[in-house]
Amino acid sequence: xxxxxxxxxxxxxxxxxxxxxxxxxxxxxxxxxxxxxxxxxxxxxxxxxxxxxxxxxxxxxxxxxxxxxxxxxxxxxxxxxxxxxxxxxxxx
Numbered sequence: 267x268x269x270x271x272x273x274x275x276x277x278x279x280x281x282x283x284x285x286x287x288x289x290x291x292x293x294x295x296x297x298x299x300x301x302x303x304x305x306x307x308x309x310x311x312x313x314x315x316x317x318x319x320x321x322x323x324x325x326x327x328x329x330x331x332x333x334x335x336x337x338x339x340x341x342x343x344x345x346x347x348x349x350x351x352x353x354x355x356x357x358x
Contacts, residue, residue: 270293271321272320273290273292273299273319273320274287274318274319274321275288275289275291275307275316275318276316276318276319277307277308277312277315277316278317280314281314285315291303296320304316
């Protein structure tokens with residue numbers, strides 16, 4: 267088991283919602299990871315869909331990379347404050 271890779275588990279709780287990170291598990295392959303994730307994170311019907319991805323394939327920015335996100339701050343048109351929504355649109 268110590269040689270089994272670490273897998274990140276993402277669960278979708280209802281149809282139409284986004285998958286959310288639920289936790290991590292060790293498994294020998296993708297099928298075992300999905301089955302273990304089901305047993306660990308969906309014991310009480312909490313999920314309708316499971317994604318697993320080997321942790322080594324996830325790449326992320328770090329919090330100390332503030333300059334990485336700077337270019338978006340000078341594009342004010344990307345902020346939704348410039349758009350008028352009709353009164354009929356309730357949930358956006």
